[in-house]
Each structure stands twice: as structure tokens, then as C-alpha cells.
Amino acid sequence: MLALTNIFLRRGRKLLIERASFQIHAGQRMGVIGANGCGKSSLFAMLMGELEPDDGELALDPKDEIAHVAQESPHGSGSAVDYVMDGDRELREVQSAIAEGEAAKETPDLHLLYERMEAIDGFTAESRASRLLHGLGFAADEYRKPVKEFSGGWRMRLNLARALMCRSDILLLDEPTNHLDLPAILWLERWLKRYEGILLLVSHDRDFLDQVCTRIAHIENGAISLFTGNYSQFETLRAEQLAQQQALYARQQKQIKHIQSYVDRFRYKASKARQAQSRLKMLERMQQIAPAHVDSPFRFHFIEPQKQPQHLLRLSDAAVGYGDDVVLDNIELNLSAGDRIGLLGVNGAGKSTLVKALSTGSTLLKGERVLSKDTKIGYFAQHQLELLRPEHSPIDHLRDFAPDDREQDHRNYLGRFGFSGERIFEPVAPFSGGEKARLVLALMIRQAPNLLLLDEPTNHLDLEMRQALSVALVEYTGALIVISHDRHLLRSVCDELLIVHDGIVDRFNRSLDDYPTWLEEQEKASDQATAKWKERPPKNVNKKQQRQEQAQRRERLKPLYDKVREVERKLASNRSRLTELETLLADESIYSDPNRKDELAELFKEQVAARSAIESLEWEWLEASEILEQAT
Secondary structure, three states: OOOOEEEEEEEEEEEEEHHHHHHHHOEEEEEEEOOOOOOOOHHHHHOOOOOOOOOOEEEOOOOOOOEEOOOOOOOOEHHHHHHHOOOOOHHHHHHHHHHHHHOOOOOHHHHHHHHHHOOOHHHHHHHOOOHHHHHOOOOHHOOEEHHHOHHHHHHHHHHHHHHHOOOOOEEEOOOOOOOOEEEEEHHHHHHOOOOEEEEEEEOOHHHHHHOOOOEEEEEEOOOOEEEOOOOHHHHHHHHHHOOHHHHHHHHHHHHHEEEEEHHHHHHHOOOHHHHHHHHHHHHHHHHHEEEEEEEOOOOOOOOOOOOOEEEEEEEEEEEEEEEEEEEEEEEEEEOOOEEEEEEEEOOOOOHHHHHHHOOOOEEEEEEEEEEEEOOEEEEEEEHHHHHHOOOOOOHHHHHOOOOOOOHHHHHHHHHOOOOOOOHHHHHOOOOHHHHHHHHHHHHHOOOOEEEEEEOOOOOOHHHHHHHHHHHHHHHHOEEEEEEEOHHHHHHHHHHHEEEEOOOOEEOOOOOOOHHHHHHHHHHHHHHHHHOOOOOOOOOOHHHHHHHHHHHHHHHHHHHHHHHHHHHHHHHHHHHHHHHHHHHHHOOOHHHHHHHHHHHHHHHHHHHHHHHHHHHHHHHHHHHHHHHHOOOO
């Protein structure tokens, strides 16, 4: 159990948390939410012992193992799987003690260490670490790859896998989905639902919170309020609370009326029935959500485009990629007024490459890109945060786009994105990622585009800003393409989904909720396809040429077959010996006879070696089999 009683927590002069009290037990999964700067990260730091509460009592069993995701990017020449296994501290301690005992030939306590190794599932540790890597999107041939060779985003995935590897009693996760694509997020949801300890989770992904959390802790004005249920249930309860506050009631009704006007507009003026119905459902959902966000500091809308051409942009017979590397081919894509498209696909499938081709044509390798003369593109991508001039302030950046506006107009406009007071005159260099993302969005919106290309626009944004963006995009009258792992955003603003996979762009004729099922079907189909030995000889083929090709194929595949058979032979031998050893160790007399201590220690040592060899050979067999299947 974890308990806070009358906790006060300060950072400098600022009182973040005041008189906070709650308990949380094993098996409960609590989402910790609140505006940026409210104290979520400081609360985690206190639980990890990095901060002391200023007053109150924190009841935490010192024996409890606390796991969290390191924020520093890892480096080093060790393999990915070894780095993940380091997350199990006791495993490494027992392994080290066994190695020292074997090297010093000190046998009396070795059998106790072997028993502890068994108790903590140490013999399956590498297999468990590999499963974590697989779930988070790493390919099998990357498990042995040095950590230093991975990019920054993948290194942060390694940090997450390492935290999950820890056999923890308390797991603290602060924005764990930031560097994940949607398939990895879906896998993480399933993993966390099976977690048996205490989970505290900070996330700005409402669907993720809905799927994982059983309780919500809302930090606001120094107080922590607890709600039973997931995030959507919290919104409903919070809306009811806010509705009872007379000071907010008028604003609440105005917001509902504003949203209802868009419900009516889409109901009577939408030309396509399917799009109209999907938009109506989302707007009705927004009407339920709106009261919970009535006191949000963010309120903005997209400026109405000056022109709305029917045909905006077309890619015909296109291939996109980099240099000689074709990422996607045979692309036929027409963007017309009113199109609202979401792009699905795993990281690396080519979604961003496609959007870059649409935006500037920079990744177009062949084919035709036709842009209407009246098309005005608004493009948002994470790298654009780096294009902000560090020494310039938000108002300096805005003046570049709207030099004729009055300063008060600039102040009012930036205020809708959370920039107020002297903050609008401060250099952006020290701004947080969320603040920079808000500023880039503000600058893009000020240009009044009629086609939006949004590549992960919600990264770094908190829940309130994400909700404000969703509302603004629903109201937006232009066309848009969105890449996002935020399912709520995709569900809110998109009428059509495209799937980017296997080098092509295809229509996804299912709902977003069917995407996990589609992923499972694809994986199963891939496994079935690779499990079969091809091939039925094609008709009308020269028999002599066919025999020659088959002979060449056998010659090429022989070393791969031999490798698989050799590993299988070693596996059978080691499994047989392990069975013999376990039979010998089951004999109780060996433990009571003091003259057989050396023999017992030797048997334990051989048992560990056999299990380790089997585990290594199983992975060697998997890798060899994958290589063989790919070659065939």
C-alpha cells in the first residue's frame, strides 16, 4: 500500500500540493492529471525519494521496489537486451554472486543462489526482455544491437522496456506513450492491465487513460481530488461538479450552445451522409465533454481560409522516399475540399515521408504532384519546433506573419494559446516542448490555410490543449490529413482512414477501433505465409530452366537449412541433459549427504549452464528460422 496523509509539497516558493491525502493498493492503476506545472512530476520525484515533503506523512514500505522510466537517453556498447535486463536489479545481483562463487570455487551457498535464480524467473530473463522489446516494436535482429546505435526515440523505448523489466511493486510512468506509435501503445495498454503492483500514470492521451486506469487523481489549485473510474468517467463527474458552480454556469451554457451550432451546421449542410454522421457523433460526444473543460485556458479557432478550391492537391503514380530508397510506391491520392483523413501505420512505414511529399514534394522520387494555385498549406511537424528562432519572443514570431496587426491583437491572439503577460515578450529558447508546440500551431493557424498537414500535432500538448485543438479542428472548414497516435484526436476529426504498410498507401475500410484487430490479423497472416514452403511451380515454364533454378535455390538455402538443423540438434542434446540433471537433483539423499556437497554444487552449476544454453539456442533458432523464412 502507498499512503499520503496531509502532504504539503513546495518547489522553491511555490506551494504545489497542499493537504493531500489518499491511499492506493496493489492492483490499482491511477492516472495523475492536471495542468502543466501543477506538481505531477514533483509528486513522482517525492515518491522516488528525490524530494522530501514539506509536511505530512508519506507511508511507503522501504522494501517496495519502485520502477520508473529514466529521462536520460542511454548510451553504451552493451546490447539492447542486456540493457533491458539490467532493469531487474535482483537478477543482476544474483547472477553476479553466482559468477563470483563459481570463480572462487566456493560451493556451500551456490545451491541457494540457484534456487533464488529459479524463484525470480532468472533463467527466463532474456526471454522476458526480448518479449518486451518485441512488444515495443523492436525487430528480432535488433535485440543484440548496441544501445548507442539506436536513435533517440528508440533509446527512450529501451528505457521504458527496462522499467517494465523491473519486478516492481510500484510503477511510475510519466508520459510513456510519447515515443511510441499506435501498435506499441496498444501493446503497452495490454501489458499494464496485467500489472499486479501499484501503477501511477501521467499521460495526455485520453484513450490510453481510459483503457488503463481504474482511478484518477486530479491536481488543481494545490489539491488532489480522487475519482473512481477512468478518464471519461472523471470528465463526467467533473462536468457535474462544475455545473453546480454558478460562476461558471453561464460560460458552460454558452460553450454548449456554440458546439450545438456546429452540430446543426453539419447536420443540414454536409453533402456526404457517412461523413455527416461521423461528425455528428463526435460533436455529440464533444457536447458531453465540453463542460469538463469549460475553465480551460485555451480557446482558439482556425481562421476562415480566403479561398476554398474544390481540388487542392494530387499525387499521381508517385513514389516517395530518400535517394535510392523507395519507401512508398504506386501512390494515387487526390485531396479535395472537405477531406478529413487520418493516416495509420507503424513507425517507419512511411507516413511522415508521404506528408513531406504532399507538403513540399521534397521526398517525391517519381510521379506527379499537382497543386492548385489557390491551395494554401499549413504544415505542422515536430522538426518545426527547432525552426523557431531561440532569441525571438512569441510576439516577434507572430509579427513576421501579421505585421499589420496591432499589438493588442497579437496579445489577444497569443492569449488563446496560453501565452499572456510578459511571457509573450520572452525569448523562446527556454520554453518547454509544449509551449513551443503551441506557438508553432498558433503561427500555422494565423496563415489561414485551406489544407492542413499535421504530423503528430499533440506531442508535448497537455489534455486541455489537446481538447482545444480537437474542438478547433472539428470546426475547421478546410481539408486535413493527420498523423497521430492520439486516438481521440483521430476519432474526433477524421472521416476517412488510410493505412500505410508494406510500401503502399491503401484505404482502411474499418473503424479506428478495429485497428488493433487488423494488426493482429496482419501478424497472423504474415506468420502463416512464412510458415509455408513456397512454391507451386508456375505454369508454362521451361522444365530444364525450372530444375536449374530449383537446384540454385537449394544450393543457396542449404547453409541456412544446415544452421537450423544444427541448432535443433544442440537444443535436443541440452534438453535431454537438463532432464537428466533435474532427475538427479530430485533425489533428496544428495542434499543430506555432506560428502556429496561438491557433487551437488557441480550439478547445480551444470543445470544453470544447460538452461542458459537452451535459452540462447532457442533465440538462435528463432533468428536462424526467420532468416531462412525470409530467404524462401
